[in-house]
Amino acid sequence: MRQLKFFLKKEFQQILRNKLLVRLIVAVPIVQLIILPFAANYEIQNIKLCVIDNDKSEYSRKLINKFTSTNYFILTGYFSSQKEALHYLEKDKADLIIEIPKSFENDLIRESETKVFINANAINGQTAGLAVSYSNAIIRDFNNDVRIEWIQPMRINSIPTIEISSTNWFNPKMNYKYFIVPGLMVLLVTLVGFLLTTINIVKEKEDGTIEQLNVSPLKKHQFILGKLIPFWIIGLVVLTIAQIVSFILYGIVPAGSYLTIYLFAAIYLVALLGFGLFVSTLAETQQQAMFIAYFFMMIFILLGGLFAPIENMPDWAQFLTRLNPVSYFIEAIRMIILKGSGINELSKHFGIIILFALIFNTLAIYSYHKTK
Amino acid sequence: MIKSSENIVISVNELTKKFGDFTAVNRISFEVKESEIFGFLGANGAGKTTAIKMLIGILKPTSGKANIAGFDIYTETENVKKNIGYMSQKFSLYEDLTISENINFFGGIYGLSDDEIKNKSEELLTKLKFNEIKNNLVSSLPLGWKQKLAFSLAIFHSPKIVFLDEPTSGVDPITRRQFWDLIYEATNNGITVFVTTHYMDEAEYCNRISIMVDGEIEALDSPINLKDKFKLNSIDDIFYLLARKSKRKE
Numbered sequence: 331m332r333q334l335k336f337f338l339k340k341e342f343q344q345i346l347r348n349k350l351l352v353r354l355i356v357a358v359p360i361v362q363l364i365i366l367p368f369a370a371n372y373e374i375q376n377i378k379l380c381v382i383d384n385d386k387s388e389y390s391r392k393l394i395n396k397f398t399s400t401n402y403f404i405l406t407g408y409f410s411s412q413k414e415a416l417h418y419l420e421k422d423k424a425d426l427i428i429e430i431p432k433s434f435e436n437d438l439i440r441e442s443e444t445k446v447f448i449n450a451n452a453i454n455g456q457t458a459g460l461a462v463s464y465s466n467a468i469i470r471d472f473n474n475d476v477r478i479e480w481i482q483p484m485r486i487n488s489i490p491t492i493e494i495s496s497t498n499w500f501n502p503k504m505n506y507k508y509f510i511v512p513g514l515m516v517l518l519v520t521l522v523g524f525l526l527t528t529i530n531i532v533k534e535k536e537d538g539t540i541e542q543l544n545v546s547p548l549k550k551h552q553f554i555l556g557k558l559i560p561f562w563i564i565g566l567v568v569l570t571i572a573q574i575v576s577f578i579l580y581g582i583v584p585a586g587s588y589l590t591i592y593l594f595a596a597i598y599l600v601a602l603l604g605f606g607l608f609v610s611t612l613a614e615t616q617q618q619a620m621f622i623a624y625f626f627m628m629i630f631i632l633l634g635g636l637f638a639p640i641e642n643m644p645d646w647a648q649f650l651t652r653l654n655p656v657s658y659f660i661e662a663i664r665m666i667i668l669k670g671s672g673i674n675e676l677s678k679h680f681g682i683i684i685l686f687a688l689i690f691n692t693l694a695i696y697s698y699h700k701t702k
Numbered sequence: 703m704i705k706s707s708e709n710i711v712i713s714v715n716e717l718t719k720k721f722g723d724f725t726a727v728n729r730i731s732f733e734v735k736e737s738e739i740f741g742f743l744g745a746n747g748a749g750k751t752t753a754i755k756m757l758i759g760i761l762k763p764t765s766g767k768a769n770i771a772g773f774d775i776y777t778e779t780e781n782v783k784k785n786i787g788y789m790s791q792k793f794s795l796y797e798d799l800t801i802s803e804n805i806n807f808f809g810g811i812y813g814l815s816d817d818e819i820k821n822k823s824e825e826l827l828t829k830l831k832f833n834e835i836k837n838n839l840v841s842s843l844p845l846g847w848k849q850k851l852a853f854s855l856a857i858f859h860s861p862k863i864v865f866l867d868e869p870t871s872g873v874d875p876i877t878r879r880q881f882w883d884l885i886y887e888a889t890n891n892g893i894t895v896f897v898t899t900h901y902m903d904e905a906e907y908c909n910r911i912s913i914m915v916d917g918e919i920e921a922l923d924s925p926i927n928l929k930d931k932f933k934l935n936s937i938d939d940i941f942y943l944l945a946r947k948s949k950r951k952e
Contacts, residue, residue, distance in 0.1 A: 332810065332813065333810065333811045333813065335810070336806070336807055336809075336810025336811050337807075337810075337811060339806075339807070339810075340796070340799065340803070340807045343799055343803055344796065344798050344799065347798055347799075348798070537792075537794065537797070538790060538792035538793070538794040539794045539795070539796060541760065541788075541790055541792075541794060542788070542790065542794040542795075543811070544760045545758045545759065545760055545783055545786070545788040546783060546808075546811050546812060547780060547783045547784045547811070547812060547813065548811045549780075700760065700779075701759060701760055701761065701762055701779065702755075702760060702761050702762065
């Protein structure tokens with residue numbers, strides 16, 4: 331115990347002396363939480379809309395109004411021929427072209443049936459997909475307006491329709507920030523817990539100081555605990571900073587309890603630090619450690635469900651996410667913050683993360699040797 | 703006979719280390735007595751560092767036996783570690799800690815009590831004249847000063863044996879002289895010194911020296927006896943004669 335105390339003292343002296351590192355530990359969560367939720371916004375606004383209005387009728391104008399009165403579309407062009415409109419699409423001045431046929435109003439009134447053509451710029455498939463589905467919704471809405479206008483006076487309930495009314499649970503306003511911020515908290519804790527630990531241990535190797543420790547009576551478990559405890563604490567500090575920032579900036583207060591968040595984070599960090607320790611036994615230089623750590627960080631993030639929903643991934647990728655401890659923490663923290671889930675609802679997540687902690691730490695202890 | 707064997711603190715028998723097909727250390731045997739300064743000489747790549755690493759318990763030998771301060775290097779590694787000090791080729795104190803912090807840390811992990819650490823560190827700071835600069839970062843010290851501090855910390859816990867792997871390389875002659883004063887002082891306090899060096903004048907300071915060539919010990923005796931035996935005037939000449947036989951490429 332006494333030796334561990336001295337070891338921890340030394341670790342904290344070194345970490346706190348590294349002024350840049352201390353500043354980064356505080357600044358990184360703040361900056362990332364300020365910038366990323368805005369930048370990584372999947373709600374698409376300001377879609378550049380071009381209209382080819384071959385009809386120029388009251389109804390065609392109503393339809394165009396319907397589009398422009400939402401916040402999603404900006405009318406950048408109004409043409410009477412397809413050629414000009416396509417030219418806009420090529421020049422990237424249009425994301426979406428709506429073509430209204432010549433007999434739009436006539437057909438609508440006489441035959442109760444007409445067509446509208448939509449062309450989307452699909453270089454960014456996601457934008458295109460969303461733009462088309464927004465358009466569908468707007469046109470459907472327009473269609474309903476017309477029905478009500480025409481059918482109601484006749485009082486004939488000719489076609490039974492199913493009206494869908496939906497409510498979004500847990501994130502009623504579908505605020506993308508509520509989705510991304512909890513995920514970012516996980517990312518920040520991971521960054522500190524994994525990257526810093528790995529590099530810290532490899533630095534001792536590179537400087538040769540680890541050899542001095544290996545010839546000392548300092549026990550293996552004292553070394554491991556001495557390395558893990560400081561970063562475990564720093565990880566929880568970063569989590570706390572992230573909670574405060576997300577409350578101040580986004581008013582995010584967990585629907586569940588802070589205790590559950592911290593309990594999960596505490597176990598998660600043990601798992602992650604064990605993995606960091608394992609990676610550090612593989613690398614001889616800080617450069618190698620950085621590269622290996624970066625490789626895993628990329629996989630952790632991209633297969634963690636932070637940005638891309640796991641449900642959208644192909645089966646094999648979904649399988650990989652199950653091997654990724656980050657995905658469980660992201661899912662768990664979203665459940666706690668948005669849904670208010672407690673330990674009971676998260677028993678599966680807790681079980682798996684404890685398993686990760688055991689596996690990674692066993693692996694690390696097994697591969698760290700005082701004697702070669 | 704019995705009395706003299708009690709005084710033997712390092713006993714090495716047929717110690718061997720192979721890395722694949724390459725035999726870095728080939729069946730070396732020797733004994734070192736208490737309070738002796740034992741010089742361990744050899745060209746680069748002769749196997750000195752490999753041999754030291756086996757003796758201090760951070761490298762497992764392929765075969766052979768060794769007993770350090772009465773403990774077996776295979777089975778009693780942790781006891782070996784409590785009784786030895788080690789200073790490596792590479793400077794290995796914490797550059798981002800101050801002199802005092804380094805002293806406290808190494809005192810602490812060797813299990814010294816707070817009082818011992820306090821008394822011994824005051825003594826040490828006075829001896830090295832580091833009192834004024836004890837709160838300076840080690841990274842700000844000149845190399846020679848760092849080496850003196852590293853040596854003092856290697857013997858801070860009063861080990862029976864201290865292993866020094868090229869402790870003075872790159873250090874100026876005056877500081878080297880001061881460094882050897884520290885070594886003599888340690889032997890006066892009963893510490894046995896096992897030292898590797900490239901400086902042949904330093905070899906002359908040793909009680910006995912061994913010269914290693916290609917993983918084997920080619921000569922072992924006191925400097926005077928060796929000069930008699932090879933009929934040469936200096937250790938430098940003997941070293942050159944023996945090391946020239948090396949077949950290993952550097």
